[in-house]
Amino acid sequence: MNNHESRNSNMTIKPDADGALRMPEPRPDKAPVKTNAYRYARQANTQLLPMFPYDGPGDIVSACTSIRAGGQSGKRGYFLHTNAVDEVMVSFGANGRVRTGDVVVGPKTHGVGGSGAAEFFALNVVTQRQLEEGEQLEAVAFACEACSQEIFKLSFSAFTTADHDGFFPPLPSNAGAAEAAARFNASEANRTCKACGHVSDPFPIAMWGWDKYLRATSVSEDARRALEEAIRK
Template identity: 35%
Template sequence: MRRKNRADLFAEATSRGNYDEMPILELGIDPQLHLSRNEVVQPFFLICEHDCVLVQMSGSARIEFRDASVNYFDLALGDFVYVPGGTPHRLLPREASVHLRYKADDPGLEAVAWFSEETGREISRVTFDCATELPQEGYLRACELFNATPSMRTCPATGKVLPPIDLTPFNWQDLAQDIRASEKSERERAAKRGLSFAASKPRADRIFRAPPSHTEPLRVNVYDAVRSSTTQLNPLFPYLGAGCIVPCTAMHDPEFKGTMGYFLHENTQQEVNVCFGARSSFRAPGQVFVGPLHHGVGDKPSPDDDHAGDKHGVGERPGNGDRADMIAIAVITQRQAIDTPQREAFSIICAKCDTELHRYPYDAHDFPDAIETNDPVLIGLPTITQDAFIVEQINRDPAMRTCKSCGHLNAPFPTQYWGWADYRRRTHVVVQARKTMIEAAAKTAAPAPVA
C-alpha cells in the first residue's frame, strides 16, 4: 500500500486485518498513524517505548493494562486512550472494530509480553528495535518463539501453561514485505526530487528509556469533549510536555457561530487532521490529511487565493464556510518536540490583495501574559492564548488592519468564532481561584489558638 498524507481511513480499513498496525502517512510524518481492523483478542500485551494514543474509530472494545494505575477502559466510537510509554496494553474487541494508533515516527524500542491471569505478573516478553525490525516482524517472531518455547508460556508461580497462539488470523509476514517495499519506493521517489528521510539509528541496548514527560492512562470521548469545549483547538488530554502526543478538537458550525475569518498558521511540528463527522463540508467522516507547516486556516472568500492549497482542514474551503447547514468535528494532533525549539506564528492577510498585514511569531511553550504559575497543566495550550493575545491587539488597532499595499481597512478578526479569548480568560481565572484555595487551606495547617 502506498502511504499518503490524505486518505479515507474507513476505505483503507476494508483491506486491513487484525493488529496490522499499518502505517498510513508518508515517511517523516510525526506522529505517524497506524490502522488496524480487529475482530479477535490481541494475542499479547504491546509495550511501546514512547507514548501513543489509541482511537476507537468504529465498533466497541476493551483495552486492558498491566503495571499501570488503570486496569481497563471500555471503548466506544470516538474514544481516545492515552497510553504512556512503557505501559503494557492489549485490545479485546467486542465486535469488529477499526482502531487507529498515533505513534512516534521513530518508535524506538517496542516489546510484546504475556502475563499470568492468576497472579497478574509478567511471564515473558520479547523486545525489538523498530530501527531494524518492523513491528509486524517483531510480532511474528515473538509469537513464533512463544509457541515454540514452553518456558515462555509457563507461569513460574502457579505452573500454569498458557496455550500456543493461533497465528492464522494475522498477516504480519506479508504486511512487513508490503511496508518495506512501500518505504523503498517512497525513498526512491524522494531521492529523484533531491529529498531524503533520516533513518532511525539502531540501539545497542534493549532497555526502555523513560518518557520525558510523566503521564497516566486516560480515556476521553471526542464527542463528549467537543460538547463541553469553549474553544477551538482544545486539547483532549492535560499532557503537553516534551514527547507528548496532543490531540486537539475543533468544531465548525457557522450557522450558529457566525463568520470564521481566515488566517495563516506556522508550526515547526506537523499537524495530523482526522475528521470525526461532517455534513455539507469538503471533509468526509474518517478522512485524514496532513498539510504543510505553513498553511491557511478558516474561510477565505476568494476562490483563487494563493493559500487555497494550503488548507489543512481546521477551517473550510473558500466560500464553504457560508453554507448554513455545514457542520464538522476534527481532531488536529501534533507531537511535542523533544530537546528542540518549538515555534509557531499567527499571520493575517489583506482580504482585498493578500498582502501580509501582520505576522506574530511565538514560542509554543510560552503564555503571553503575566501569570502566577508555571504549571503546564494549568497554563494549557499556549497556541490558543497566544492567538487570542495578538488578535486582541489587531482588532483594537485599525492601523494593524490597514493594508500598506492597497490601503484597504480590513474588518476585525471574528475571534468569537474560535473561542480563544474565553480560553485565555478562563486560564487566568483558574490560576487565581486555585491560589485562593491554597491560601484558605493553609489556614487549617496553623495551630488553633489557645483559649
C-alpha cells in the same frame, strides 16, 4: 542510531529477543489517558480545546475543534497558522469541504477558516508531537481581505512560557492566537495593507473562543490558588 532504535526524552525503543519493537512502560508523570471526542466537544469553550494534560517536550498533544459557521451562523474569519511540527487532523464528522473520516497532514503553514455562504459543521481532532529539545515556534498571521497579502503576523513559543505558567496553563496555541487577534483588532494600522491600502475588518475572535478560554483558565488558576491559601491557613 539504526533503523530499529528510536530515542527521545521520554523513551527508548529497542527490538527485543525476537526482533519485535515494544513500547516501554509509560513514565509515572505521563499516565495514559483517554476521552471521547464527541462528548468532549460538547463542553468546549474554544475551537481548539486540549484533550489531555500534556504539552511538554516530546509529548503528544491532541486538541478537539468543533465549529458551525457560514450562512446564518455568521462569519468565522480566516488566518494563517505556522507550526514547526506536523499536525495530523482527523475528521470525526463534517458536511463541508472536509469529509467525515478524512485524515489530513497539511503543510507547516496552512490557512484556517475562510468565508462561505453555505452553513457547515465540523468536529475534528488535531494531533501533533512536540519537539524533544530546542526552540519550537508557532505563528498566526492575517491576510488582506482584498489582495491576500500578509498584513500582520505574531510568532510565539509552542511551549508554556513564564507569563502563562500555572497549575493548568493554557494551550500555547490558544494563548498566542488570542494575543495575535487582539493586536490585529486593536490597531487599524495592523489591519491596513501596505500593498493595496485596504483596511480589513477586525477578526471575529468570539467565533473561535480563544478569549473565553483564557478567561476560564484565569478563573481556574485563581480558584486553585485560593484553595491552596485556604489549606495553608
